[in-house]
Amino acid sequence: MAGGDTEPRTEPFSEPQRLEKLRELVSLGIDPFGHRFTGITHHAEEIAAHCDDLAGQAVRIAGRVRAVRLHGGSCFLDLHDESGRIQVYVRKDAVGDASFRLLDLLDLGDFLGVDGTVFRTRRGEPSVDATSFVPLAKALRPPPEKYHGLQETELRYRYRYLDLMANPEVRRIFRQRTAIVQAFRRTLDARGFLEVETPVLHHQATGAAARPFETHHNALDLDLSLRIALELHLKRLLVGGFERVYEIGRVFRNEGISTRHNPEYTLMECYQAYGDREDMMDLTEALVRESALAALGQTRFTYRGEEFDVGEPWRRVTFAQAIRDHGGPDIDKLRAEEDWRGVAREAGVDSAQPITKLMDDLFEHYAQPHLRQPTFLLDHPAAMSPLARAAADPRYALRFEPMIAGMEIGNAYTEQNSPLAQREAFEQQANERQRGDAEAHPLDEDFLFALEHGMPPTGGLGIGIDRICMLLLDAPNLREVILFPLQRPRA
RNA sequence: GCGCGCGUAGCUCAGCUGGUAGAGCAGCUGACUCUUAAUCAGCGGGUCGUAGGUUCGAGCCCUACCGCGCGCACCA
Numbered sequence: 001m002a003g004g005d006t007e008p009r010t011e012p013f014s015e016p017q018r019l020e021k022l023r024e025l026v027s028l029g030i031d032p033f034g035h036r037f038t039g040i041t042h043h044a045e046e047i048a049a050h051c052d053d054l055a056g057q058a059v060r061i062a063g064r065v066r067a068v069r070l071h072g073g074s075c076f077l078d079l080h081d082e083s084g085r086i087q088v089y090v091r092k093d094a095v096g097d098a099s100f101r102l103l104d105l106l107d108l109g110d111f112l113g114v115d116g117t118v119f120r121t122r123r124g125e126p127s128v129d130a131t132s133f134v135p136l137a138k139a140l141r142p143p144p145e146k147y148h149g150l151q152e153t154e155l156r157y158r159y160r161y162l163d164l165m166a167n168p169e170v171r172r173i174f175r176q177r178t179a180i181v182q183a184f185r186r187t188l189d190a191r192g193f194l195e196v197e198t199p200v201l202h203h204q205a206t207g208a209a210a211r212p213f214e215t216h217h218n219a220l221d222l223d224l225s226l227r228i229a230l231e232l233h234l235k236r237l238l239v240g241g242f243e244r245v246y247e248i249g250r251v252f253r254n255e256g257i258s259t260r261h262n263p264e265y266t267l268m269e270c271y272q273a274y275g276d277r278e279d280m281m282d283l284t285e286a287l288v289r290e291s292a293l294a295a296l297g298q299t300r301f302t303y304r305g306e307e308f309d310v311g312e313p314w315r316r317v318t319f320a321q322a323i324r325d326h327g328g329p330d331i332d333k334l335r336a337e338e339d340w341r342g343v344a345r346e347a348g349v350d351s352a353q354p355i356t357k358l359m360d361d362l363f364e365h366y367a368q369p370h371l372r373q374p375t376f377l378l379d380h381p382a383a384m385s386p387l388a389r390a391a392a393d394p395r396y397a398l399r400f401e402p403m404i405a406g407m408e409i410g411n412a413y414t415e416q417n418s419p420l421a422q423r424e425a426f427e428q429q430a431n432e433r434q435r436g437d438a439e440a441h442p443l444d445e446d447f448l449f450a451l452e453h454g455m456p457p458t459g460g461l462g463i464g465i466d467r468i469c470m471l472l473l474d475a476p477n478l479r480e481v482i483l484f485p486l487q488r489p490r491a
Numbered sequence: 492g493c494g495c496g497c498g499u500a501g502c503u504c505a506g507c508u509g510g511u512a513g514a515g516c517a518g519c520u521g522a523c524u525c526u527u528a529a530u531c532a533g534c535g536g537g538u539c540g541u542a543g544g545u546u547c548g549a550g551c552c553c554u555a556c557c558g559c560g561c562g563c564a565c566c567a
Contacts, residue, residue: 017518067527074524091524108517121525145502145516147528152498154559166502210566255566256492265567357565401567408567439566464567477560488558 018140021105025135030102034136037062037113045083047118051126054118059128061086062113062136064165065106067146075103076127079112084168087127088114095132102135108146109139157485176295177469177481183294184248184268184465187287193244193270198233200226200250206447207231207387209356209439210253213263226252230269231387231460232447235415238273238458239450246270248465259477260407263486266465275459276414277398281376283461284402284410285314288374288468295472303405303471306372314374314402319363322377328366331381354437356384369406376400386425386441388413402463404471410463417458419451 025032041059063081077088092100106112113136116128144150149166156163156170163170185195203222205212207229215224230247237245248268257263268287272279288310292299299311320331329343337355340362344351349361359381371377378400382390385397398414416422426443433440469481479485 067529069526069529070523071526071529072523074526076526076529078527087527089525093524121527123525123527125525125527127525142501142517147516148503151503152559154498155502157559162502208567251567253566256564258563258566259561261566267567360566411567462567467567490558 018107018138021107022138022140024105025102025138028102030135032135032138034111034113034134037134037136040113043083044079044081044086047086047128048084048126051118051120055120057118058115058131059118060113060115061088061128062111064139064143065108065110065112066143068103068106068108070103073100075100077112079114079128080165082171087121087125088112088116088130088133089119089121089127090130090133095130099132102133106135107139107142109141109143110135111137111139154487157479158487158490160483173473173475173481174483176473179294180291180469180472181248181266181465183290184287184463186294187283187290188246188268188270191244191283193246193272194242196234196237196242196245196247197249198227198230198237198247202227203446204442204444205229206442206444208251208253209441211255211439213252213254228253229462230267231462232444234269234271235455235458235460236447236450238271239453239455243273243456244271257486259479260467260470262466262478262482265478265482267462268465269460269462271415271458271460273456273458276457277400277412277459280412280459280461281314281316281400284376284412284463285310287463288402288404288409291468292472295469301472301474303474304476306405308373308404308471310374310404312374314376316376316378316400317371318379319377319381319396320379322367322371323363326366326370328362331362354432354435354440356381356432356437356440359384368403371403371406373404375403377403382425383428385413386429387416387422389416389418390421407467407471408464409467409471410461412459412461415455415458415460417451417455419448422451423448 022032039060040062042061044061044063047054047059061079061081063079065077066080066085067078069076073092075090077090079086079088090100090103112133114128114130114133116130119127119129121127144162144166150156150162201224203224205225205228208231210228212225212228215226216222217224228251230249230251234245234247246268248266250264251267252264254263255261270283289299292301292310300307300309317325324330328347331343334340334343340355340358341351344358344362347362347365349358349365351358379391379396380399382395382397385399388397388399390396391398400412401408402410416425426441429440430443433442466478466481469475470478473481475481
């Protein structure tokens with residue numbers, strides 16, 4: 001992926017005229033790619049919003065030219081900067097003949113620096129009456145169409161810069177995403193969590209049930225995997241004596257792509273010593289509430305036409321209860337694996353697959369689509385939760401998954417801190433792996449070595465940042481909240 | 492991976508029952524000193540995703556491949 005996913009296309013330029021104009025600029029002694037432009041006083045949005053207060057005031061602005069309306073001896077330009085659009089009025093009388101002729105060398109997409117005074121046109125449009133302007137950077141290709149923008153999904157993702165250039169709502173989405181991430185940091189920092197960074201290159205990808213990407217270190221001649229979770233390194237830090245840690249980082253899962261999945265995605269994981277999953281439920285409510293407030297200014301939001309509110313305490317329901325509630329079997333009555341396979345057959349769920357997958361399928365079959373409002377799904381079967389402590393009934397784990405709109409947005413445990421129980425759970429997973437469950441957790445001897453030095457009782461939580469963004473920002477598709485989603489190289 | 496759909500000018504899109512490629516924006520030339528999807532007059536622009544096939548003739552029908560989207564599968 002280094003260097004982007006497309007071949008550079010330098011030839012032929014779609015606009016040979018632009019190259020010609022570039023040469024003319026050079027012949028006039030103007031650097032077509034400009035230089036430092038200091039002393040910018042305002043953004044477009046400020047001028048538009050405070051036009052009357054600023055009227056008559058000298059301003060210096062810079063941005064990209066998105067429209068040119070030439071009227072012989074005068075010209076209107078639409079200049080776009082990060083904040084929005086402002087109109088620039090250039091009169092030959094004001095800037096002089098030589099400067100005015102530079103407009104002939106200007107193309108849509110070029111960057112321009114402008115000095116001028118704020119005024120409102122007769123039609124009421126906030127504008128800057130230019131006293132001078134300077135070309136700052138030439139664009140050799142045209143920007144997307146000014147009215148319809150860039151519509152084709154493939155082009156929007158592949159050339160996200162064009163999408164950002166053309167579609168202001170896309171810029172808004174990614175500002176809101178940043179606001180959400182900042183809300184996570186602010187909330188965690190305020191509660192005394194220490195932000196840390198742990199390795200992306202792992203000897204063994206553990207901490208979740210997923211297939212990893214494999215890579216290789218040449219100098220050490222060492223096979224490595226990209227991480228699939230942050231969990232086991234963060235827990236090592238609790239062994240080391242940090243009491244509250246978190247990381248917001250990219251994880252990589254070598255699996256299919258869908259509206260809800262991207263091979264790399266951003267995960268927040270945090271761990272709180274002397275806590276348990278109860279603390280993590282409080283924290284989840286706070287993180288999601290603060291995210292909504294940061295991005296939307298309120299706790300209510302609409303996702304795909306459905307109303308949600310993350311301002312209230314979330315509903316709680318156990319894994320078993322959720323299945324019962326929606327017409328499924330009473331799994332509390334199940335003892336042996338064969339019992340599970342029996343109810344799976346009745347439900348029409350694949351009964352021959354690995355047992356953890358089967359359990360998950362039963363839940364998805366009966367309950368998951370019905371868990372709409374913010375809900376903590378509690379007490380998953382212990383077999384599918386090898387990193388969590390067992391509940392009073394050892395068939396279940398002290399675990400929860402926060403769910404909104406039928407979608408899992410995270411995962412949390414009262415963490416397993418007994419090295420003995422952890423080893424047992426890993427061995428059980430190894431068993432499952434031998435029986436054909438390719439995604440069972442591998443045994444991590446190095447992590448067990450750490451646990452054997454003692455880890456305090458701990459509550460741990462992971463939340464998928466992209467999923468939260470998708471929900472809060474009403475994105476139909478995870479890729480809408482990822483700047484550069486993975487795409488195949490173009491033919 | 493499987494199924495369905497899409498791919499026409501730089502962008503947004505038309506293109507009928509198979510008859511030899513269109514519009515708007517963008518570009519170029521000219522006019523215009525308060526326009527704003529500026530306007531007016533004129534001009535240029537296409538391996539119709541790629542490669543085969545059927546046909547007198549294919550943007551259109553068939554096959555394969557490439558890319559994208561959606562659904563399923565896998566996962567969060």
